[in-house]
Amino acid sequence: xxxxxxxxxxxxxxxxxxxxxxxxxxxxxxxxxxxxxxxxxxxxxxxxxxxxxxxxxxxxxxxxxxxxxxxxxxxxxxxxxxxxxxxxxxxxxxxxxxxxxxxxxxxxxxxxxxxxxxxxxxxxxxxxxxxxxxxxxxxxxxxxxxxxxxxxxxxxxxxxxxxxxxxxxxxxxxxxxxxxxxxxxxxxxxxxxxxxxxxxxxxxxxxxxxxxxxxxxxxxxxxxxxxxxxxxxxxxxxxxxxxxxxxxxxxxxxxxxxxxxxxxxxxxxxxxxxxxxxxxxxxxxxxxxxxxxxxxxxxxxxxxxxxxxxxxxxxxxxxxxxxx
Numbered sequence: 001x002x003x004x005x006x007x008x009x010x011x012x013x014x015x016x017x018x019x020x021x022x023x024x025x026x027x028x029x030x031x032x033x034x035x036x037x038x039x040x041x042x043x044x045x046x047x048x049x050x051x052x053x054x055x056x057x058x059x060x061x062x063x064x065x066x067x068x069x070x071x072x073x074x075x076x077x078x079x080x081x082x083x084x085x086x087x088x089x090x091x092x093x094x095x096x097x098x099x100x101x102x103x104x105x106x107x108x109x110x111x112x113x114x115x116x117x118x119x120x121x122x123x124x125x126x127x128x129x130x131x132x133x134x135x136x137x138x139x140x141x142x143x144x145x146x147x148x149x150x151x152x153x154x155x156x157x158x159x160x161x162x163x164x165x166x167x168x169x170x171x172x173x174x175x176x177x178x179x180x181x182x183x184x185x186x187x188x189x190x191x192x193x194x195x196x197x198x199x200x201x202x203x204x205x206x207x208x209x210x211x212x213x214x215x216x217x218x219x220x221x222x223x224x225x226x227x228x229x230x231x232x233x234x235x236x237x238x239x240x241x242x243x244x245x246x247x248x249x250x251x252x253x254x255x256x257x258x259x260x261x262x263x264x265x266x267x268x269x270x271x272x273x274x275x276x277x278x279x280x281x282x283x284x285x286x287x288x289x290x291x292x293x294x295x296x297x298x299x300x301x302x303x304x305x306x307x308x309x310x311x312x313x314x315x316x317x318x319x320x321x322x323x324x
Contacts, residue, residue, distance in 0.1 A: 025281065285301065
């Protein structure tokens with residue numbers, strides 16, 4: 001593992017709980033720890049409801065933490081002064097899942113993109129702001145003249161490009177990509193991923209890339225973190241995860257990826273996951289995946305497995321650590 005000073009973001013024992021139905025507590029994120037180096041992409045995958053979006057938003061301070069630490073360049077995001085918080089919001093941005101819901105339909109595109117520029121006083125006059133907006137639209141593959149239009153005049157892929165331009169407007173170094181491709185057609189998904197990859201290379205960006213599509217995450221992520229019911233099940237390099245997954249949940253997710261070649265698809269062994277994900281309000285004792293795991297033993301029902309490093313930068317929370 002690299003020295004901690006090499007981490008842009010370091011998360012230690014992060015918890016985010018929500019009160020629901022009076023006295024009940026929903027444990028959306030329940031004690032996760034990970035790091036992201038400057039310039040890399042950490043993919044976060046898992047089924048809907050696993051806590052990946054909540055984790056990303058808590059890392060940005062959009063949600064207040066329940067416990068733990070989120071350290072950005074060594075400073076806790078949740079303990080910043082007002083001035084420090086403003087500086088942090090310039091350094092760290094988010095691209096939302098739904099490009100229509102996250103863009104104000106009453107505002108022209110140029111004003112949506114210019115909001116951050118004005119808030120952080122990154123341009124001195126109207127002409128300079130307009131010039132920056134036009135440049136940003138061109139950067140994300142849109143006609144600079146589109147700035148005078150409204151959100152409803154664009155397709156889903158174009159709206160997501162606008163969302164990316166808005167995030168880039170304040171020249172951040174870290175971006176949480178919150179399922180930015182899940183609402184788009186497959187062909188458009190590839191275009192957006194290629195755009196994000198290109199921007200990272202040109203601008204030295206660091207991404208926390210949240211998705212449920214493991215096949216797409218493979219192409220953009222340096223490392224991948226698999227979450228289930230508020231916990232990290234496995235985290236390692238993208239290559240190691242796809243070639244030698246050690247957690248049964250990871251293996252099941254990978255087996256569900258469709259293969260375009262019919263002949264190869266017939267040979268592929270699908271690992272079924274029976275039942276539904278338990279409620280985060282009442283998670284099971286022991287391993288949270290034990291009621292759906294084909295390899296579960298008595299210890300899995302009694303003791304929660306710790307996230308342990310089994311190989312260099314390969315962490316797994318499993319009593320069995322299945323070999324392939």
